[in-house]
Amino acid sequence: MRLRWYEKLIMYVILGVFAVWAFFPFYWAFVNSIKIPSQIFQKSWIPVVQFKPTLHNWKVELSTPMVLEALRNSTIVATVSTIIAVFLGTLVGFALTVFRYRGPFKNTDIYIFFLTQRILPPVVVLMPLYIIMKNLHLLDTVWALIIVDSTFNIPMAVVIMREMFKSLPEEIFEAALVDGAGWGRIFTKVALPLSAPGLVATSMIIFSYVWNEFLFAVSFSFTKAVTLPVIVAGTQQNRGIEFWYVGTRSLLVMIIPVIFSLLSQRYLVRGLTFGAVKG
Amino acid sequence: MKRNSAKVLFVLPTALWILVFTAYPLGYLFYLSFHRFRFGRIIGFAGFRNFERFFTDDNVFNSVIVTLIIISVAIATEVFLGLILAWLVDKPLRMNKFFRVIFSLPLFATPVAVAFLFITIYYEEGGPMNSILGLFGIPPVPWLSNPFWAKMSVAVVDIWQWTPFCFIVFLAGFQSIPQELYEAAYLDTKSRWQILKSVSFPLILPIFTIVLILRIMEAIKIFDIPAVLTIGGPGRATEVYSLFTYRTGLKYFNLGYASAMGVVLLLVEIPLIMFIVKRLRKVIS
Numbered sequence: 001m002r003l004r005w006y007e008k009l010i011m012y013v014i015l016g017v018f019a020v021w022a023f024f025p026f027y028w029a030f031v032n033s034i035k036i037p038s039q040i041f042q043k044s045w046i047p048v049v050q051f052k053p054t055l056h057n058w059k060v061e062l063s064t065p066m067v068l069e070a071l072r073n074s075t076i077v078a079t080v081s082t083i084i085a086v087f088l089g090t091l092v093g094f095a096l097t098v099f100r101y102r103g104p105f106k107n108t109d110i111y112i113f114f115l116t117q118r119i120l121p122p123v124v125v126l127m128p129l130y131i132i133m134k135n136l137h138l139l140d141t142v143w144a145l146i147i148v149d150s151t152f153n154i155p156m157a158v159v160i161m162r163e164m165f166k167s168l169p170e171e172i173f174e175a176a177l178v179d180g181a182g183w184g185r186i187f188t189k190v191a192l193p194l195s196a197p198g199l200v201a202t203s204m205i206i207f208s209y210v211w212n213e214f215l216f217a218v219s220f221s222f223t224k225a226v227t228l229p230v231i232v233a234g235t236q237q238n239r240g241i242e243f244w245y246v247g248t249r250s251l252l253v254m255i256i257p258v259i260f261s262l263l264s265q266r267y268l269v270r271g272l273t274f275g276a277v278k279g
Numbered sequence: 280m281k282r283n284s285a286k287v288l289f290v291l292p293t294a295l296w297i298l299v300f301t302a303y304p305l306g307y308l309f310y311l312s313f314h315r316f317r318f319g320r321i322i323g324f325a326g327f328r329n330f331e332r333f334f335t336d337d338n339v340f341n342s343v344i345v346t347l348i349i350i351s352v353a354i355a356t357e358v359f360l361g362l363i364l365a366w367l368v369d370k371p372l373r374m375n376k377f378f379r380v381i382f383s384l385p386l387f388a389t390p391v392a393v394a395f396l397f398i399t400i401y402y403e404e405g406g407p408m409n410s411i412l413g414l415f416g417i418p419p420v421p422w423l424s425n426p427f428w429a430k431m432s433v434a435v436v437d438i439w440q441w442t443p444f445c446f447i448v449f450l451a452g453f454q455s456i457p458q459e460l461y462e463a464a465y466l467d468t469k470s471r472w473q474i475l476k477s478v479s480f481p482l483i484l485p486i487f488t489i490v491l492i493l494r495i496m497e498a499i500k501i502f503d504i505p506a507v508l509t510i511g512g513p514g515r516a517t518e519v520y521s522l523f524t525y526r527t528g529l530k531y532f533n534l535g536y537a538s539a540m541g542v543v544l545l546l547v548e549i550p551l552i553m554f555i556v557k558r559l560r561k562v563i564s
Binding site (some may be wrong): 110125154 | 379538
């Protein structure tokens with residue numbers, strides 16, 4: 001089907017408007033982050049030409065102890081949670097692909113059992129988890145966040161890794177069985193290496209989710225285990241709205257998940273739709 | 280490892296993890312909801328008092344209405360825009376890869392940071408939103424200080440963040456329609472409207488349902504954006520259900536009452552969960 005020139009023009013206009021809309025907040029954050037306070041309200045948009053850019057805000061931001069500590073906490077929580085969630089989810093994804101479960105819990109039942117975790121609104125379990133963490137003396141430690149964040153991200157790993165293993169030819173597993181390999185070996189030496197791209201993408205997706213998580217982070221951490229989103233949310237109360245810090249701080253938080261989402265796009269659609277739509 | 284022991288061993292650790300960290304807290308939730316608290320400690324049995332209070336509390340009613348208004352405005356817009364954009368990008372345009380990337384940027388942008396940024400974008404005097412509207416002669420909108428506009432502001436940020444989700448899922452749907460089908464249809468009828476109506480539309484409908492359900496499922500959890508953008512205000516104009524529950528439990532330490540709110544939300548969600556599960560059973564092979 002050929003498009004006529006005016007049809008193309010209309011499409012480009014619509015798409016262009018939305019591209020600006022989608023990109024604007026990032027640009028706005030960037031422009032403000034390299035302005036000095038007096039330039040903020042000057043409605044200047046092009047650095048160098050309209051105003052002299054400065055790295056001052058970034059230098060201040062990256063030498064603020066509170067921010068650095070939050071950056072460290074976020075990294076620890078996201079990394080460890082990702083490892084746990086991907087590990088636990090991948091085991092299930094593998095089992096659901098290669099084994100046939102009989103009896104009361106068939107493959108679909110097991111799959112759905114793990115998926116319902118993602119449907120559950122986090123606020124439902126917030127109070128009991130708060131009291132449990134308090135009794136275990138885990139409040140304001142990274143461990144409380146690691147436990148909760150890995151739990152909520154297991155389904156994502158189950159979904160994507162199950163899809164990943166299903167795309168491998170069955171004969172590979174059968175051949176390995178005939179060669180006398182046990183299931184543990186088949187999992188680590190055959191299945192995992194062959195699904196490395198899926199494993200990487202799943203890790204990036206889960207890392208981003210944990211990195212962005214706010215409800216549990218703001219509930220379970222107060223001073224020592226505070227993560228970046230909590231710092232961002234607190235900025236407003238602490239110092240009012242200072243546009244230049246809004247710029248640096250939000251970019252600092254967003255940059256990793258945004259890059260990860262672009263890198264893992266192919267798997268994202270499957271993960272987000274529980275495998276109902278193939279990306 | 281033998282097949283039968285492997286079958287159990289591969290699933291057991293994860294199942295135990297979920298039982299300990301989700302099933303147990305869910306059971307505990309019910310227990311908590313029947314108790315009275317003071318300073319974060321249980322001080323006695325409350326019977327159904329937390330629930331009685333729930334159904335007579337104006338603030339609960341307010342938070343339910345607020346949540347429904349915000350998420351219905353947001354979801355309707357997101358699904359509509361996502362569908363249109365995906366349909367346009369699916370066309371043979373030279374720049375569709377570029378648009379695909381740009382449109383998916385907001386997907387994983389940290390919601391808290393986005394809300395924070397939008398505080399400055401909505402800034403009433405000289406902020407970019409009102410400046411742009413000003414170019415069209417529209418007077419400044421009190422985005423964050425007026426109860427109605429504050430709700431719309433939250434919805435707009437949600438739209439910014441979640442239209443990409445609808446977009447990428449719809450796009451995957453459009454791209455899964457085999458090209459031959461269009462070509463065959465084109466030979467049959469030259470009318471684009473006909474092709475849209477009898478090829479694209481029926482094939483995209485199942486995906487439409489999935490997107491809608493998933494959006495509802497996710498939107499009910501809304502917390503980050505109103506918590507940062509408007510802090511639930513002005514007054515309680517954007518105090519969504521999750522935010523109200525969080526505040527009741529962890530700001531005013533009324534843990535029993537907040538647990539009752541959790542119980543009610545869980546019970547309300549059960550039909551939704553059942554519906555999703557039913558749909559999933561069909562599509563899981």
